[in-house]
Amino acid sequence: MENIIQPDHYKIDKPASWAANIDDNQLVEYIQESDFSRQQTEEGRDYCFFLDKIYYTSDQENSEYACMAYTLNEPSNLERASVTDVVVEENETYIIHRISVLREGVLVDKIADTKIKVLDSENQSGGGVLSSNKKINITIKDLRLYDVLIMEDSRVKVFTERDFLRKEFSKFVWISPDSYWAYGNYKFTFFNDREKTIAYKKTFFRDEEENVLEPEINYLKKGEKFIIDKQNYINYVDSNREISSYIDFATESNWNDLSNYIAPIYDDIFSKASLKDFAPALVEKLDNISSKDEQLQFAIDYVQNHINYIYNADEMNGHKPQEPSLTYENKQGDCKAKSVLLKVVLDYIGVDSAVVLVNFNTDYYIKYYLPSLLTFNHVIVKINYKDETYFIDATTRDEFGLIENRGYIFFQHYLEVKPNQDLQIKKPHRFAYNCIDEKSELKVQNNIGELTSITTYKGNRANYMRKYFKNNNKREIIDSWNSYYFYTLNYNNDRNGTDVRSIFKDAKIEIISDNKQLNEYTIQYKSTIENPYFTDSEKNRFLMYFDRNLIKNNARDFMHKDILFWHNFDNEKYEFTLSTDLKIDTDEKFTVQECTINNPYFDFTSRKKITKNSGTIFIDYKPLVNIEIPNADFEDFRNAHHTVSDSNFGIGIDILEEGLMNRLKFSFKKFIK
Incomplete structure (x- = not known):
């Protein structure tokens, strides 16, 4: 194997003690034709003889293990298998345990035919997205049609101080597999090795008549596992008209306790903020505006357009925001930093506001998810002004108008960063003007x-x-x-x-x-x-x-x-x-x-x-x-x-x-x- 990489990002090693331990003889035994597998081949479907996935979480790391063997009967599938990319985060390691093929009944080790490169995953840096993620590019030579490819690997994310939130809380969502694949054996295991209990919620599972069952919540204490084990399995969900079944795993908690956990972190930042001390020039401009409406417009315009939005993916892994004095001095920050600065400015001009946590990408599912701070991936500002409630995204650019005329943000669920809060639902809205x-x-x-x-x-x-x-x-x-x-x-x-x-x-x-x-x-x-x-x-x-x-x-x-x-x-x-x-x-x-x-x-x-x-x-x-x-x-x-x-x-x-x-x-x- 051509080794031109930095060893911190990947290595070749045996699986961890909590993962599966499969020898070569067992592999060959598992890869056996059956009436079910022959039926899939006749229908032109690629077939996975087995897939064994394990998600392991402890107070020190999150890890994912997978061992699978699948056919390469379709040219497109062969092409995808020959060159794959795996993106790893900071302090995450990709570990290869086995790359083999079963060819005409003979097991062939393909590690020697594997070329690995480590690339920066920075394709959005020009847009202010900063990330120390790395892309592991894996090229396997001499894969052939009708080979059975065996891949066994793990991803291990060791927590740092910056990952304090992920050290404190766990969240993982298992989603039922792609309906394209047929599995001889499909097994998924969630292994809780944390001190705290993890709840899991089964959602959008169906009965034999395809009716959605009521969600089911259960719990895993330290050392306990949740297992799905199916034979001759195809996921028959109609993805165009149905939601695939999924299981949400999250550290047992409630929204009230979570808000009480996060609020002091932000309060500590606010306690260090005095706009007069770190931004006297901005204060002077605000003081020279006599109209409260125009003061508010100036405050929003300033943070949106004069503070550069820098999305630092590593910083977003936690929830501790940058101090507003640094955001103002450096004229840049992520959504947390910009939202905190905006709130500090609004506090100065006497406009009631709060920082709120949202996730526009999964907004529909938040009502079904278990309570978790790791559900959210974005921070905005809620403003109460003249008996109306507005939401402002401090990362938006080129937005104009007095607050009642600015752009409207469509979403439903949010959590205010205040003590004793529950998950809130944004009210329906009627525009006061013609768009x-x-x-x-x-x-x-x-x-x-x-x-x-x-x-x-x-x-x-x-x-x-x-x-x-x-x-x-x-x-x-x-x-x-x-x-x-x-x-x-x-x-x-x-x-x-x-x-x-x-x-x-x-x-x-x-x-x-x-x-x-x-x-x-x-x-x-x-x-x-x-x-x-x-x-x-x-x-x-x-x-x-x-x-x-x-x-x-x-x-x-x-x-x-x-x-x-x-x-x-x-x-x-x-x-x-x-x-x-x-x-x-x-x-x-x-x-x-x-x-x-x-x-x-x-x-x-x-x-x-x-x-x-x-x-x-x-x-x-x-x-x-x-x-x-x-x-x-x-x-x-x-x-x-x-x-x-x-x-x-x-x-x-x-x-x-x-x-x-x-x-x-x-x-x-x-x-x-």
């Missing part, structure tokens, strides 16, 4: 259309649109708007394949205003359209406006059995006028149709104003967001969205063509209605 407010007109004279649209974005939409206009060139932006109207005006159905630039002549887009306090960003789009009418196969002409963004297909198509639908849409308001110098059918269904929806989770109205030469639609959509739709309410919620999609998301006007035959055709249409 999109658009007024447009397509005015047609002499078969030439003039399209004008003025749109005001607010909140998250304004923040996003500023970045979009800043980071993209004008031509790309105009093409994006042209493409939007190509579909909205239904040109895709009578001139599909046509270059949109040839349809929307002299298209222009410009920023009309950018109000940083109101966080409102207004743009104007203009273009000229030759032949602006949509023409059907019978040469009938129409003007149409149907904005399919108003159809929430993810709500209409949602089919998951276990996960509730997460409602996180924006307030939207539109006014669109279609006008022409020709007569229109003022009684046509799609011209006059209106609707009113008052669902508990959203209000939607479409109103029309029709004249002999024009039609205007007014659409107002106001959802209740940051909420899961209960199963009992979901079909009514879905049907309400079906109503929106039933031609209530736009307007069409039919042109009454001149001439006797056209008048007769129109009269006949009226007659048969």
Whole structure:
């Protein structure tokens, strides 16, 4: 084996005493064909003869052991097996116990054919992500189709002082295996060697009729093990519609005790913080602002935009934040450091706030998890101001506005860093403003259309649109708007394949205003359209406006059995006028149709104003967001969205063509209605 590495990150050694002890003869005995294995091969599925996984935790280390033997019958699987990467953290070691293949009944040691490199895992350092993780690259030469590959290895993470939280608490989530694999024998063991009791919670396990069972909680004292042992096993979970069963292992505790553990750590940091002492220049600027609203805006803007966000993965393993004086002096820090500094500034200006722990990635599952501080991976700030509650992510950049106009963060669960706290749920929300407010007109004279649209974005939409206009060139932006109207005006159905630039002549887009306090960003789009009418196969002409963004297909198509639908849409308001110098059918269904929806989770109205030469639609959509739709309410919620999609998301006007035959055709249409 070519050894060009640093020995601290990996080594070749025997398994630990708590792991399995399998000799070569036993390996060959375990790798035996059966009716079950032959069936998997016939179905084109790769087959794992056995997988033995052990998770071991003590007060000094966390370790994972695995021994598995699986077929390389598929070329793609052979390719993946030939070159693999293992990422290890600081003070974590990857230990290889065995790399072998069973080839035509003969066991072949492949250690000598294995090349290992250790690489820095720093692919995000340019974005402020710092990590001392290492990537162990393993290349195994001369693997062949129909080999059986045997891999036996471990990962051992020895705790340092920086890992004080992981020394104090354990957390591990076992997830049922990928449904692709079939296993002759599948075994998982959780071994608690800690002084404290570990609870484990079985969630989303199912009975024989595939009904979800009630969660089950049990406990492991020091020296006790939890074991799953299955033969001829395939995980039949439908991952598109079901949550795979999992078991959450965590040191026995409750949210109240955990908050009492973490709060003194932060209080110790706050006790050392005096903004006047370490940031006199910042204090002077704050004192010169007379408005409390503007003071608050300045405080948030300062921490978000003037303190660089540095994500140090090693520091995030614990929960002890950097002192605010260092964050201010160095002008950088991770989410904990930035949030603590923001709270210190808010304390100075007399605004009530708290640091809170969140995990946006696993937010849905937190309600099912056992209480654990290791559930959280991010820190933000909760602000109570003028009888309203706001959440600010201090790591966000390029966000603007007084606090009520800033971007809204969608999530549910959080733990305040205060004594005697329980896990809290963020309340559902109604926007006090329209996130999109658009007024447009397509005015047609002499078969030439003039399209004008003025749109005001607010909140998250304004923040996003500023970045979009800043980071993209004008031509790309105009093409994006042209493409939007190509579909909205239904040109895709009578001139599909046509270059949109040839349809929307002299298209222009410009920023009309950018109000940083109101966080409102207004743009104007203009273009000229030759032949602006949509023409059907019978040469009938129409003007149409149907904005399919108003159809929430993810709500209409949602089919998951276990996960509730997460409602996180924006307030939207539109006014669109279609006008022409020709007569229109003022009684046509799609011209006059209106609707009113008052669902508990959203209000939607479409109103029309029709004249002999024009039609205007007014659409107002106001959802209740940051909420899961209960199963009992979901079909009514879905049907309400079906109503929106039933031609209530736009307007069409039919042109009454001149001439006797056209008048007769129109009269006949009226007659048969």
